Amino acid sequence: MTIVAAFPLMTRYLAVLGFATTLLTAAPAVADARDDARRQVQFGIEVAGRGLWREAIYRWERAIEIDPSYAEAFNNLGVAYEHEGDLEKARQAYEKAVKLAPSDASIRQNYELFKEVNDRAPTPARQ
Amino acid sequence: MRPLLLASSLITALTLTACGSVTREIAIETPLRPKLDVTRFQRVLVAGFLSGGTDEVDGNAETVRLLRSQLRNRSELRVIDADPLPLLELSGEKPVAGEKFAIKDEKGLEPREQIFADADYWKRVGEEYQNPLIVTGTILFTPHQRSGYVQREEEVYDSFGRRRVVPVRSFQERKGYILKPKFIFIDGRTGATIYSETFREEVLYNANQSTAALSTYFELMERLMPSFLSTLSSQKIKGARVLLQ
Numbered sequence: 544m545t546i547v548a549a550f551p552l553m554t555r556y557l558a559v560l561g562f563a564t565t566l567l568t569a570a571p572a573v574a575d576a577r578d579d580a581r582r583q584v585q586f587g588i589e590v591a592g593r594g595l596w597r598e599a600i601y602r603w604e605r606a607i608e609i610d611p612s613y614a615e616a617f618n619n620l621g622v623a624y625e626h627e628g629d630l631e632k633a634r635q636a637y638e639k640a641v642k643l644a645p646s647d648a649s650i651r652q653n654y655e656l657f658k659e660v661n662d663r664a665p666t667p668a669r670q
Numbered sequence: 671m672r673p674l675l676l677a678s679s680l681i682t683a684l685t686l687t688a689c690g691s692v693t694r695e696i697a698i699e700t701p702l703r704p705k706l707d708v709t710r711f712q713r714v715l716v717a718g719f720l721s722g723g724t725d726e727v728d729g730n731a732e733t734v735r736l737l738r739s740q741l742r743n744r745s746e747l748r749v750i751d752a753d754p755l756p757l758l759e760l761s762g763e764k765p766v767a768g769e770k771f772a773i774k775d776e777k778g779l780e781p782r783e784q785i786f787a788d789a790d791y792w793k794r795v796g797e798e799y800q801n802p803l804i805v806t807g808t809i810l811f812t813p814h815q816r817s818g819y820v821q822r823e824e825e826v827y828d829s830f831g832r833r834r835v836v837p838v839r840s841f842q843e844r845k846g847y848i849l850k851p852k853f854i855f856i857d858g859r860t861g862a863t864i865y866s867e868t869f870r871e872e873v874l875y876n877a878n879q880s881t882a883a884l885s886t887y888f889e890l891m892e893r894l895m896p897s898f899l900s901t902l903s904s905q906k907i908k909g910a911r912v913l914l915q
Contacts, residue, residue: 561798568723571731574738581915584713584914584915585915587913588694588915592694592696614716614914615915618913618914619911619913619914622696622698622911622912622913625698625700625911626698626700627702628700628702628703630700647914649693649914651915652912653911653912656909656911657911658911660700660702660907663702663705663865663897663900663907664702664703665702665704665705665900
């Protein structure tokens with residue numbers, strides 16, 4: 544008979560304590576990742592404003608690697624790919640952004656405008 | 671003035687949306703490849719058009735002139751100057767001398783459109799002009815009228831002198847034109863059609879308004895010109911999008 548078996552209450556206590564410790568140590572890590580993703584997005588916006596779209600794409604791709612639920616980063620990628628003429632990638636990015644944030648009016652507006660441009664392309668990206 | 675211009679620039683300052691996320695409007699230019707690969711051609715011949723509809727506008731001559739001028743400015747191809755081909759006469763029964771022969775509608779055009787499938791004929795035209803890309807097709811420019819309810823906005827003042835704008839529906843007789851061009855692109859080396867596209871534009875004016883048919887023709891052609899040009903040359907579509915943080 545082990546000590547743990549002999550003290551079932553202690554086992555539960557240890558399990559709860561372990562879980563809480565994990566949460567406490569992981570939470571700052573998640574917050575750090577989100578902050579890092581936000582910094583990437585912010586920097587991407589700055590460089591896009593100066594016409595450095597390739598650098599912006601790199602930053603926004605980093606942001607969604609860090610946080611794959613970052614709808615705004617997908618939206619920005621959609622804009623950048625559209626500007627670069629890569630309509631298929633733009634469509635995928637916009638669709639992901641709309642899926643992640645269906646009620647965001649800015650994302651929906653960007654996507655609608657993109658679709659108008661896409662319809663004029665010789666080989667429109669599949670919708 | 672300068673601060674005003676800056677403020678209205680497409681790249682606007684950072685703003686806060688109602689939901690709290692930071693947005694920034696930014697100008698973009700989306701490059702679109704041409705619909706047709708014309709790299710194997712150095713020259714383009716806008717050969718002529720089968721035209722019909724109103725006789726107020728010479729659809730053949732005006733379209734040839736307009737397309738040549740647009741292609742000179744907006745495409746890499748060298749535009750060949752030549753008299754427009756009299757396709758109306760070449761495509762069917764010739765008009766009786768002294769009589770004005772006109773195609774009024776699509777039914778009138780249909781039997782004559784077979785000329786575009788005559789590869790031997792177009793190959794001969796191509797040989798004459800050193801194998802260019804040939805642009806031809808049909809132009810139907812027809813008068814049109816439609817009556818119905820039209821909504822407009824009207825200013826009204828209440829008893830306190832307050833101004834309001836209210837929508838008012840009224841029955842109106844309207845008249846205008848429909849422009850239906852079909853552009854056909856033919857390889858001058860083989861005489862074969864490589865691409866064709868049909869457009870339709872219409873405009874309606876108040877029946878009391880007097881507008882010259884020729885100016886309406888140009889107004890409608892102006893609308894579809896970007897689509898025509900995008901067949902042969904790459905384009906950049908300007909727009910604005912919102913970046914989000």
